[in-house]
Each structure stands twice: as C-alpha cells, then as structure tokens.
Amino acid sequence: MAAPLQYSLLLLPFLCLFLALAFSSGEADRKVPAIFIFGDSSADVGNNKYLSGGKNITNNFLPYGIDYPSTNGRNATGRYSNGYNGADVLAHKHTNHKPKYRSPPPYLSLKIDNHTKEINITQAKKNGINFASGGSTLLWESNCSVISMTQQMEDFRNFWLQLNETMSSQQIDQLLSKSLFFISIGDNDIGAFLHEAFPNYDIKFPSFISNLTATYGNHLKDLYKLGGRKFGIANFVPIGYIPKVKERCNHELEVLMNNLSSTLPGMKYSIGSSYDVFMKIIDNPGALDRRQYLFWDDVHPTEATTRVFGDLVYNGSTEYASPINFKELAEDDNDLISMY
Ligand SMILES: *[C@@H]1O[C@H](CO)[C@@H](O)[C@H](O)[C@H]1NC(C)=O
Ligand SMILES: *[C@@H]1O[C@H](CO)[C@@H](O)[C@H](O)[C@H]1NC(C)=O
Ligand SMILES: *[C@@H]1O[C@H](CO)[C@@H](O)[C@H](O)[C@H]1NC(C)=O
Ligand SMILES: *[C@@H]1O[C@H](CO)[C@@H](O)[C@H](O)[C@H]1NC(C)=O
Ligand SMILES: *[C@@H]1O[C@H](CO)[C@@H](O)[C@H](O)[C@H]1NC(C)=O
Numbered sequence: 593m594a595a596p597l598q599y600s601l602l603l604l605p606f607l608c609l610f611l612a613l614a615f616s617s618g619e620a621d622r623k624v625p626a627i628f629i630f631g632d633s634s635a636d637v638g639n640n641k642y643l644s645g646g647k648n649i650t651n652n653f654l655p656y657g658i659d660y661p662s663t664n665g666r667n668a669t670g671r672y673s674n675g676y677n678g679a680d681v682l683a684h685k686h687t688n689h690k691p692k693y694r695s696p697p698p699y700l701s702l703k704i705d706n707h708t709k710e711i712n713i714t715q716a717k718k719n720g721i722n723f724a725s726g727g728s729t730l731l732w733e734s735n736c737s738v739i740s741m742t743q744q745m746e747d748f749r750n751f752w753l754q755l756n757e758t759m760s761s762q763q764i765d766q767l768l769s770k771s772l773f774f775i776s777i778g779d780n781d782i783g784a785f786l787h788e789a790f791p792n793y794d795i796k797f798p799s800f801i802s803n804l805t806a807t808y809g810n811h812l813k814d815l816y817k818l819g820g821r822k823f824g825i826a827n828f829v830p831i832g833y834i835p836k837v838k839e840r841c842n843h844e845l846e847v848l849m850n851n852l853s854s855t856l857p858g859m860k861y862s863i864g865s866s867y868d869v870f871m872k873i874i875d876n877p878g879a880l881d882r883r884q885y886l887f888w889d890d891v892h893p894t895e896a897t898t899r900v901f902g903d904l905v906y907n908g909s910t911e912y913a914s915p916i917n918f919k920e921l922a923e924d925d926n927d928l929i930s931m932y
C-alpha cells in the first residue's frame with residue numbers, strides 16, 4: 593500500500609461542521625449536555641499539537657491562528673484555520689449569550705498524565721471532547737503520526753470506561769443519548785484512494801466505497817452501542833478531486849445513514865452538506881478580505897467560509913442539511929429510545 597499519510601496531510605480536507613451545542617454543566621434548560629467531535633483537520637482544535645511535542649505539525653505556527661482571539665498575543669492554536677474553525681463557529685452560534693463558552697477541548701489536552709490513559713473527567717463533562725486530528729483517515733492507520741479514526745474511537749472508549757467508574761449506566765445513557773456526536777472524516781481517504789487507484793478509479797471504486805462505508809458504519813454502530821443517539825455528519829468536499837467521485841461517495845454516505853437509522857432504534861442524524869456549501873460559495877464569492885477568502889491555505893477554509901457553512905448547516909434548508917438540520921437534531925428530544 594502506498595503511504596497516504598504525507599499525501600493526506602497535503603489534502604487535509606475542507607469544511608468542518610460542528611455544531612457545538614455545548615453547555616456548562618450548571619445550565620438548567622440545556623438540551624445538549626455535551627458534544628463529542630471526531631474527524632480530521634476540518635475539526636481538529638489542537639490534538640495534533642500534542643503529537644511529537646507539536647514540533648513537527650504543519651500548522652503549529654503563525655500565520656495559522658492569526659485571527660484567533662487571544663489575550664496574550666497571537667499564536668497558533670493547532671487549528672487549520674486563520675481563526676475559529678467549524679467546531680468553534682457553530683458552538684458560538686448556539687451560545688451567543690454565553691461569551692465564555694469555548695468549543696470542546698482537544699482530547700489530548702485533558703490527559704492528566706502522559707503515561708496513563710486517564711483524562712480530566714470533570715473538565716470533559718463540562719461540554720464534551722474533541723478527538724479530531726488533522727490528516728486522520730478511516731481506512732488507513734497513519735503510523736501513529738496523527739490520530740486515526742480507529743484510535744479516536746479507542747480514546748472515546750477510554751473516556752466511557754472512566755465515566756463508568758463514577759456514574760451509573762442510566763446516568764451515562766442520559767448524558768450520551770442527549771449529547772451530539774459530530775463527525776467529519778473521509779476526505780483524506782478519498783484523496784488517498786484517488787492517488788492509489790489512478791487512473792483506474794472506476795474499476796476500484798466499488799470495493800473502496802464499500803470498505804469506506806462499512807468502516808464508517810461500524811464506528812457509528814460502536815458509538816451507538818456506547819450510548820450515542822444524535823449524529824451530525826459532514827459529507828465529502830470536492831476540493832482538488834474529481835467531483836463525480838465525491839458525489840458518488842456522498843450518495844453512499846446518505847444510503848449508509850439511512851440504513852443505520854432504520855435499524856438502530858432512536859438513532860437520529862443530520863448530514864451537513866459541505867459539498868453544497870462549497871459549491872454555493874464558489875458560485876457567489878461575495879466581497880472578500882482576508883477574513884473572507886474562501887481558503888486559508890491550499891485546502892482549508894477560512895473562518896469566514898466556515899461561518900457560511902455554520903449558518904447553512906445549522907439552520908438551513910434540506911439542500912444543506914438533511915433529513916433535518918443541525919438545529920433540529922439538537923432540539924429533537926422526542927422518543928430517544930431508552931436503553932432500559
Ligand atoms: C508507515 O511507515 C513505514 C515505514 O516508515 C512506511 O513504509 C509506510 O509507508 C508508512 N505508512 C503510512 C500509511 O504512512
Ligand atoms: C505531556 O507531554 C507533552 C509533550 O509531549 C507536554 O507538553 C505536556 O506538558 C505533558 N503533560 C503532562 C501532564 O505531563
Ligand atoms: C517531520 O516529519 C517529516 C515527514 O513526516 C519527517 O521526514 C521528519 O523526519 C520529521 N521531523 C522530525 C523532527 O520529527
Ligand atoms: C506561542 O507558542 C510558542 C510555542 O508553543 C511559545 O513559545 C510562545 O511563547 C507562544 N507565544 C504567545 C504569545 O503565547
Ligand atoms: C480538572 O479540570 C477542572 C476544571 O474543570 C480543574 O478544576 C481540575 O483541577 C482539573 N483536575 C486535574 C487533575 O487536572
């Protein structure tokens with residue numbers, strides 16, 4: 593197998609879609625107790641900074657982060673953006689009146705000790721955890737250089753086991769069934785596939801896509817088994833790739849989610865169409881300054897692009913988020929099937 597890592601770091605994908613409806617644990621009226629975020633550079637809020645001491649991570653230097661608000665000078669935050677990314681933008685959207693709100697922290701920032709798996713549960717329960725890692729893939733293990741989706745699932749399981757030491761299973765189910773699970777992954781896989789399969793996409797596509805959706809589906813089923821019920825999924829973005837391939841992948845992603853929701857009682861989902869948002873912005877670039885360029889680097893969107901994405905996926909029509917939008921996903925508390 594070719595080494596997709598280096599390639600995938602170049603092709604770190606595009607949009608992020610995290611509706612971080614997080615609330616600190618004291619809120620009486622909150623509907624969403626926490627958000628758990630999985631994915632690649634579209635969602636990473638700093639996990640990669642903790643890898644190899646952050647020294648060899650492509651985005652851990654200015655001008656990345658140049659527009660990120662800070663009280664002690666400008667600095668890179670580990671986000672693949674000039675400022676906030678989608679995890680932040682959507683969080684702010686839902687928490688306009690909570691200025692101190694921050695999007696869920698990177699998993700690796702919660703570790704109490706580098707030599708054990710223990711994390712700060714008190715902090716994690718406040719608004720959730722972000723497991724995402726730039727360059728991450730579903731199908732390839734990336735030589736531990738970044739955190740693969742498989743490893744992100746392991747990290748979530750560790751968190752779950754720690755919860756299980758202090759909470760009853762009913763309490764865990766209460767917490768997790770109302771929480772949001774946001775996932776933005778797969779663009780690096782498609783990039784690696786196109787690179788490897790070139791030029792025989794058509795021949796190799798069926799086995800690739802069934803592998804991709806089966807793997808994605810297994811992770812979703814595992815999250816469901818652990819108590820997750822509400823899933824916000826970003827679809828694939830056509831940057832630098834052949835749009836037709838992305839369209840076929842996005843179709844299969846829709847079929848997958850529809851399949852899962854019809855077999856897993858109480859599962860809810862929204863697919864946020866990064867693809868359609870991207871196409872819309874290409875068609876209507878509007879007035880742009882630095883904060884409003886479409887791309888910040890070769891493949892990553894600016895904060896401004898991410899904000900458009902946030903608006904459309906959070907509260908837009910079914911063109912941008914379906915079968916329901918992210919706001920409806922967060923608010924839909926009916927008939928979440930109890931596990932008891
Ligand atoms: C992992 O590292 C090995 C040895 O350094 C290399 O041959 C292989 O291509 C790498 N795989 C990936 C997925 O990067
Ligand atoms: C864990 O390691 C990272 C660097 O690899 C270091 O920055 C951090 O302070 C360490 N954390 C603890 C709790 O020792
Ligand atoms: C940084 O990563 C590159 C590419 O993966 C590798 O060739 C290089 O040796 C790494 N440098 C350090 C200091 O780890
Ligand atoms: C920015 O980050 C670098 C490396 O992590 C650190 O040495 C520096 O003090 C930081 N600067 C500010 C203004 O926080
Ligand atoms: C865990 O996080 C809380 C804040 O949420 C902090 O007060 C506490 O000191 C942290 N515990 C450890 C062991 O770092």
Ligand SMILES: *[C@@H]1O[C@H](CO)[C@@H](O)[C@H](O)[C@H]1NC(C)=O
Nearest residue numbers: 593731732733799800803804
């Ligand atoms: C899925 O893709 C991975 C990465 O290319 C490969 O190692 C694995 O064998 C594939 N699995 C199937 C069932 O095709």
Ligand SMILES: *[C@@H]1O[C@H](CO)[C@@H](O)[C@H](O)[C@H]1NC(C)=O
Nearest residue numbers: 753755756757758759760761
């Ligand atoms: C969760 O906690 C319960 C009660 O302590 C225990 O019986 C059970 O084995 C734990 N589950 C796992 C997967 O460790």
Ligand SMILES: *[C@@H]1O[C@H](CO)[C@@H](O)[C@H](O)[C@H]1NC(C)=O
Nearest residue numbers: 805809844845847848849851
């Ligand atoms: C969806 O379900 C159908 C019928 O069970 C199955 O044939 C198909 O492979 C599934 N597709 C995906 C993407 O999960």
Ligand SMILES: *[C@@H]1O[C@H](CO)[C@@H](O)[C@H](O)[C@H]1NC(C)=O
Nearest residue numbers: 685686903906907908909919
């Ligand atoms: C959602 O969209 C509707 C219809 O466009 C609008 O009336 C409403 O204010 C929006 N809500 C939020 C929270 O953005």
